[in-house]
Amino acid sequence: MSDRPVRTVVTGIGIAAPNGLGNQDYWEATRVGKSGISRITRFPADSYPATLAGEIHDFRAEDHLPSRLIPQTDRMTRLALVATDWALADAGVDPKELAAYDMGVVTASSSGGFEFGQGELQKLWSQGSQHVSAYQSFAWFYAVNSGQISIRNGMKGPSGVVVSDQAGGLDALAHARRQIRKGTRLIVSGSIDASICPWGWVAQLASDRLSTSEDADRAYLPFDADAHGHVPGEGGAILILEDEEAARARGARVYGEIAGYGSTFDPRPGSGRGPGLRKAIELALADAGVTAGEVDVVFADGAAVPELDRIEAEAITAVFGPRGVPVTAPKTMTGRLYSGAAPLDVATALLAVREGVIPATTNVEPAGAYGLDLVTGQARTAEVRTALVLARGHHGFNSALVVRAAG
Incomplete structure (x- = not known):
């Protein structure tokens, strides 16, 4: 490494959020205050004390990913793979044009592939072990998004996963910045979580922090006198982090710096x-x-x-x-x-x-x-x-x- 100060910049963003798929849709919705919180549709929720969530609608993984990936991935991983594609395109990066060991992946996770794991456990209990998918061995795992992103894009540089609950997304970006400072040219980082399924819902309810309001407009109220818990959601963002000098040299558009x-x-x-x-x-x-x-x-x-x-x-x-x-x-x-x-x-x-x-x-x-x-x-x-x-x-x-x- 040289003695020059290494600045880590963001050159690409890929967003999958309940109120917008893709950067433009999300930003337009967010600017005008459009909410993505509504009654749960991914499973029958009437018997649960909390019935509202931020769900991502109108996402069909089959429209974005090869068919071979569908049976081996949880919903969160499909969203993460697609958000990564969007982030790389936004950054103007074609991974095939970069050396494999110059690219890494650092993501965060708080739940892993809950929905996939639930489905395979149901098969185990109801049909027997021979009906459990071999993909269960990794599709539920916290590190699976990092693994699948790196495999899909041929990224063999420093990679990992950070598990620190809801702080993990920032911790992952910080770790990615460390790898950039150590000499890696590009790191895919950020996080996508998605655990809106009965098994995941029960786990979230156990925290005693979920809002039980049925009014989507008054269910999640931070810093309000009527605050009574949060509404869970699914999604997140994947960011492309690069060494600023390398990014400038290739003429990249830079959103900003991860400064501290x-x-x-x-x-x-x-x-x-x-x-x-x-x-x-x-x-x-x-x-x-x-x-x-x-x-x-x-x-x-x-x-x-x-x-x-x-x-x-x-x-x-x-x-x-x-x-x-x-x-x-x-x-x-x-x-x-x-x-x-x-x-x-x-x-x-x-x-x-x-x-x-x-x-x-x-x-x-x-x-x-x-x-x-x-x-x-x-x-x-x-x-x-x-x-x-x-x-x-x-x-x-x-x-x-x-x-x-x-x-």
């Missing part, structure tokens, strides 16, 4: 020590070499659980001051996509930088006690050069990532 990252873990309950989110923010800002005053917007984690909202609001106001920075949680239009949520927020932040628009936190009436300048109602026009994205995982994961305009 910080992560912490909350202390055990009863320890007397405070939560770690504020420290994660401070680490990310220091890593990026920016001050709080230079941050133009914060994309909040937005748990919609009163205690967790309080902790996040206190961390933000401690760093930026009361109402010191615009805050938004556009995931109110998609639901929480688990490990896919934070990469989608990063993609949204980069689009906000490009367009000069901060999307709104829809349907929320912000509680004044939190002291946040929450962007609600409609999108806010603003110059966005630097954005901070926050994500938290169950049982104490905290991550923060700074993205900034290129140039």
Whole structure:
């Protein structure tokens, strides 16, 4: 490696979200506050306490992928493969034209291929082991998206998967940045999660954090006095990360830079020590070499659980001051996509930088006690050069990532 500073930039984005398939459809929906949350259609949900989700409709994997891949992949992997195709095309990258060991894949996962696993277990219980697909050996696994993306695109460089629940999407991007700094030319990163099936639904209900409201407009309300849990969703974003010098040399369009990252873990309950989110923010800002005053917007984690909202609001106001920075949680239009949520927020932040628009936190009436300048109602026009994205995982994961305009 040379002594020059290695900057990691994003050159391609592939989005699969409940309110939009593809970058253009998603951004148009997000700008105007169009929600993708509705009553579950993927399985009969009437007997469950929670019946709303952010589902991706009008996606037929057969329209995008070779038939041989369909029987060996879960829905999340099919979405991830297609989002990767879109991201590579957006970046103007043909993997066949690059050396295999110059490309890697780092994704995150919080659930693995739940729906595929459910189907094969049902076959095991009802028909016997001889009816279980050999693909069950990997289709359910947390690392399967990284594996299938790398195989499909001939990517043999540094690869992996990060499992840290809903913080994992940022952690994966940070690990991808490390690999770029070590000399890998291109890394496919981000996450797609999809576990809207009976088995996955029961697992999510066990967290006691799901909203049981049947009103799609008032079900997921972070920083609202009526907050009572989140609405799950499926999807996320895949990003193409490159060494800036290599990207510029090939004439790539650059969305922005992955400029800083910080992560912490909350202390055990009863320890007397405070939560770690504020420290994660401070680490990310220091890593990026920016001050709080230079941050133009914060994309909040937005748990919609009163205690967790309080902790996040206190961390933000401690760093930026009361109402010191615009805050938004556009995931109110998609639901929480688990490990896919934070990469989608990063993609949204980069689009906000490009367009000069901060999307709104829809349907929320912000509680004044939190002291946040929450962007609600409609999108806010603003110059966005630097954005901070926050994500938290169950049982104490905290991550923060700074993205900034290129140039």
